[in-house]
Amino acid sequence: MKAIYLLKRRGAPIGDATMDFLHGRPFNVGEAPYCPACGRPMGMLSWEPPLRAELETWGKRFGDMAFGPGGDILISERFKDLWLKSGLVGLEGFEPVEIVKVVRRGKRFKEPPPAYFRVVAQRSQAAFDVVSSGVQWLEPPSPRCDVCRVGGNAKGWERIVLEEEPKENIFTVRGLGAWVLVDEHFKRFVEEHGLSNCPLVPAEEAAHWF
């Protein structure tokens, strides 16, 4: 199987271009996606245009990715143009985002932000392997829906192992909510182009405890 990495969305600042975003208020929301088999919501309400965002920078420059609440990701125009030529798959959206405010929590650098676009990682058919990942449950899902794998209350997991190889290069998987994973081709893409604020953790080291 190809190497898989967790895209570590938020947490301690990494590098000099760490950046988050918040939805600019007021904002519009749409429906959550529902499981066609059991009818449970499989994610958060969608963020609908017009898209306005407030950026928070923690370093000394703007990043090529920014992470916010929900599953949305902002990418810079440079990231978008390189991605669309790369042949890689797994991102959808690419709607322009109006930046309404910038809060510089690190260095007070002067440059204006580049253009940003909203993307969402596609839902893969691949599923989170709860046994091989060492999941511990406060309350296991009962019954477990085999299509969406939503439910239960996990204490956390030792690592991230998937049941099958995902076709996408960036994706979410059944049973792991909004956690975004990428593969080795995505990792090479961000390294080759020097794209910033794309913190990746090898899946076998991606332990998480709530």
Ligand SMILES: [Zn+2]
């Ligand atoms: Zn379901």
